[in-house]
Amino acid sequence: DQQVKQNSxxxxxxxxxxxxxxCDYTNSMFxxxxxxxxxxxxxxxxxxxxxxxxxxxxxxxxxxxxxKSAKHLSLHIVPSQPGDSAVYFCAASEGxxxxxxxxxxxxxxxx
Amino acid sequence: xxxxxxxxxxxxxxxxxxxxxxxxxxMNHEYMYWYRQDxxxxxxxxxxxxxxGTTAKGEVPDGYNVSRLKKQNFLLGLxxxxxxxxxxxxxxxxxxxxxxxxxxxxxxxxxxx
Numbered sequence: 001d002q003q004v005k006q007n008s009x010x011x012x013x014x015x016x017x018x019x020x021x022x023c024d025y026t027n028s029m030f031x032x033x034x035x036x037x038x039x040x041x042x043x044x045x046x047x048x049x050x051x052x053x054x055x056x057x058x059x060x061x062x063x064x065x066x067x068k069s070a071k072h073l074s075l076h077i078v079p080s081q082p083g084d085s086a087v088y089f090c091a092a093s094e095g096x097x098x099x100x101x102x103x104x105x106x107x108x109x110x111x
Numbered sequence: 112x113x114x115x116x117x118x119x120x121x122x123x124x125x126x127x128x129x130x131x132x133x134x135x136x137x138m139n140h141e142y143m144y145w146y147r148q149d150x151x152x153x154x155x156x157x158x159x160x161x162x163x164g165t166t167a168k169g170e171v172p173d174g175y176n177v178s179r180l181k182k183q184n185f186l187l188g189l190x191x192x193x194x195x196x197x198x199x200x201x202x203x204x205x206x207x208x209x210x211x212x213x214x215x216x217x218x219x220x221x222x223x224x
Binding site for chain 2: 036042049099
């Protein structure tokens, strides 16, 4: 039973436009959410996070939105750049438990 | 500043062989993790450790053993490799459970034939 779901395996966006990556979760006890970015042949790297007490967190071009009632979070990248092309993983945790990851969404930013 | 280093980066094993993957971190992190990544499956937790001398099972622990004899090292062992263990393995470490992000190594690509 998948607790963190990324239903879009891939997404293509034109350079300069907004990229929106979505993530849904089933465990209402999750209290911390993170996004990781992964390039081929490299390990995932942390991108941005949000606590369940917030509904938005912004870091430069990256913004994460959390809708607890819908158990949904999204990552917005504005403007998208070719270097943003990567696989993005959504992850969540509940208290003192390890992160649970989604299956990932492959973002392609087309110049 | 090496961060998290995994050894080896690539390995081909025959079914039934054994091997140990080594993970070393230089950030003095308490928590360490082993994940595997398979196509279409995301990252799944194999085992983790909350401190030196401790280990715990994750989501997919069968066929693997781990040890954390030193705080900076976390070893993943395969006693009798199976083709189903063909995967990319990632080690990660973190200072705290969730208040800080996890830092990942570059991965070990293992093929079992």
